[in-house]
Amino acid sequence: MSTAFADQVVWITGASSGIGEALARAFAVAGARVVLSARRETELQRVAATLAGGAEHHIVLPLDLTATDTFPAAVATVTARCGHIDLLINNGGLGQRGFAVDTPLEIDRRIMEVNYFGQVGLTKAVLPGMIARGAGRVVVISSVVGYVATPRRSAYAASKHALHGFFNALRAEVHATGVRVTLVCPGYVRTEISVHALDSTGGRHAKMDTTQANAMSADVFAARLLSQIAAGRDEIHIGGREVWAVRLQRWLPRLTARILRRAKFS
Template identity: 50%
Template sequence: MYYQNKVVWITGASSGIGEALAYALNKKGARLILSARREQELERVKKNCSGNPEDILVLPLDLTESDLFSEKTAEAKTHFGGVDILINNGGISQRAYALEADMASIRHLMEINFFGAIALTKAVVPAMIERGHGHVVVISSVMGKFGTRYRSAYAASKHALHGWFDCLRQEVQKDGIDVSIVCPGYVKTNVTKNALKADGTKLNEMGDAHKKAMSPDEFAEKLLPKLSAGKQEIYIGGKEIAAVYLKRFFPKLLNKILMRSKVT
């Protein structure tokens, strides 16, 4: 019953994990705000949901346009009266060597993955505090706990999310606000196809590990019970999750393993 009639705002809702979360939450009776850049795809996701169409608001949003977030938040409040759960899911990956990636592509990735998430959170959370409850969720990655070749800016953006949202949790817990950081392993989405190469263009290739990964629907079904239980940090994936613990207890061993691993 945790999600029944809750207003849940999902960024990156037009595909992948965000789309799967929309369907899973819709089945649990949540009211949804669907955000991403592609309005037509958001409308498709809405049509695939059941129930009253008024319980789903399509709210196009570009995470690089943070100056519009106050306006978008006001639209959400006008439609639903408030937001109970914010899921910061929108993001982009990278496949480029650290010394070869141009600064424009690095800044673009950070703008989407880090600055976009914290700017939207800053726009939404004050109203949660006024109401005395709320839940902020950020979809990070196992790359928020360690790093591999080809993903320097991506890993940096996820590490930054952990630092900022860990601090936020300590500041707003007294106000009835929960903060959950979710670290997926490999999930079968287009994240690799959309990853930025060194010059900022898209890779347009599916990563080998993602081809065999769990589906976004399976990920969503595993995630929702953990969120409703109020878990602060959540790991969902396959054997790659073990790397989180190797990093903590045996960092040199993990480095040796990763140096010998195919990380595309």
């Protein structure tokens, strides 16, 4: 495990399960002090109790990514307790499983509020402190779907595409300040994102997709991600064969479109 994160303060959203939980464990093992955020405080406390260094060394900070007006106070709390923030891991988000024609616009807005505006809002709240220190890294957990939009995920794909636009621009803007930005595009990871995904009614999909069930574990993903963040990568792709879809989309878009029309997606 990399020692690049020893004694660093790492703030992770969506830390109550899945990739966020796995990243919390990995960063704690690497010696970081972890700030865990999500809506479910009891689940955050459960995760904190499992972290290396003991729960008392880390911070549980419940946060609703749609409540952007609370972000300045949350940043102030972390700064008061930790002094600064070395890494912000924008991981919290909502999945989707529903055809666009059946999905009311309010569901699209709900997904964008969490997946896009929540990430952007928290980043804007954290940035001034990083810029003042001349150091820090913002890590954004996007998706291969941020490049290749697949059926029944129209709003989800739109939110991920939007993240790429914003954070690619931000990377160029803040480079001279010493702040760095990393976009992460996972392929399939074994989490419950499909179980908790919103359907076209706004309810839970409540099914584990086969692709998710057979994917790499969140812990394996987290270990691979930490090593690549430590290497200072601007963009990271981790997954199985599905990550090649990014290159296929770039170089053979017409072929990609035909594949997407014919393939079956859960």
